[in-house]
Amino acid sequence: MLFSDAQNLELHQAEGLMKFLERQPVKPALPSLDAYAALTRANREQFNSLRLDYHGSDLIVGTPQVKAVVRSVLQATLVNRGRAFGRSGVVISGGSTMGKTAAAIAAMKTVFSKYKRDVPDFREFGRLPVVYVEVPAGATPRSMMAQFARFLGLPVATRATLDSLQRTVVSVLNEVGTKLIVVDELHHLSDTNKSNVESSDLLKSLSNQVSATFVYAGISLHGGRVLAGERGQQIAGRFTMQRLQKYTTANADEWRLWNGIVRAFEEEFCLFNHKPGDLAEHSAYLYDRTQGAIGSLVHLLTLAAQLLVLEDFKPEHERITLDLLNTIEVDIAAQQASEAILTTVPQSKSAAKKSNASVKNAA
Ligand SMILES: Nc1ncnc2c1ncn2[C@@H]1O[C@H](COP(=O)(O)OP(=O)(O)OP(=O)(O)O)[C@@H](O)[C@H]1O
């Protein structure tokens, strides 16, 4: 049961992305305790394997930040509806593991499902409504164009110039009627480019030449070179910015938000004895462990749920407890941030030590 038979889809190719966007994780229905107890060992393992797949699936929880990204992508798409030039787009910027890719995927799924509703037989027409390209490390504008070409299944000759690649890619994108183009890891482009002019030019000309809405996601794009200078300003003047950050808990509203996020993840658990809201009393502990980083929270909670299933506990023990959470390591960044706080904040003020979550939950 440690390994899954579920098919891993290749997002960097048109067909893989379409299948991925079409796939909706289905939460397995929990049988009654009696029915579960009556399952043969093989059937129980099969059911638990489904639960492991579900907990580890690409399910994206609609956090406020995810919703904000989806909303601005839909708005940009609407603005661009009949525009032949000066199209709008969205920049998703933030630190590593803040959920940029997850939010971009949520936006792609939303746009894709709306498109599919309008054009159900889009495959027959050879349409490709959504494109996703990850800029490779150390990318030049040319290698970024090559990534587009590979996504589209076009051959990339070693001698092909940026211009010729761009011409081919642009013509295919227009031919297949692409509506949304997500360029992820865009910081890789500005990192290596001594002058950002070429990169900004490429992005600008692509969005002029292809009648799609562009979303750029990457680390710290808000302060980066892609949006700087005259050329960068041309993008900055047309795109809206979604900055994804760690959640903070400075006041009652922020605590409410954090508690809501923890609860939203709990709603997705497929466990016999864990109800949404059970983790409310530990929300300060969860904040302390993760320092408000969504990636760390997802890791901690997902792994806790999976361990409960994998260990094949009795149904009544399938509940996420502090003891279980304490056995799970979070990523180095969250751990270091948490330790730094513990050494600078007097023990009595540490949320975890004091376990004052109930006060904050009530706020
Ligand atoms: N709303 C969400 N629902 C479910 N999982 C999420 C959500 N947001 C983030 N995650 C998970 O948290 C982890 C980090 O998120 P993600 O990969 O999107 O971050 P990122 O900002 O793109 O990071 P990087 O800059 O390293 O690419 C991933 O495992 C992702 O699936």
Ligand SMILES: [Mg+2]
């Ligand atoms: Mg990412």
